[in-house]
Amino acid sequence: MKNEFRICNVCRGVPFEELKRRLQDLDPQAEIKVGCQNACGIGRKQPFVIVNKKLVTCENIDELMNQIKLYLH
Secondary structure (H helix, E strand, O other): OOOEEEEOOOOOOOOHHHHHHHHHHHOOOOEEEEOOOOOHHHHOOOOEEEEOOEEEEOOOHHHHHHHHHHHOO
């Protein structure tokens, strides 16, 4: 089963291009959907990714990447 990442290119909680690159490195086969995820309140304060329909947030991008691994297929 292919993993799916949903990320926002509008929120300012994390550098978008860095997050996208790190997700591609983590799982090159995953589908990455980019656009508003309707999580603006969260996205203003901290980085987030929706991984296989589960919202994952952390204080920084390094912690976020570690948390995302727990939700991969």
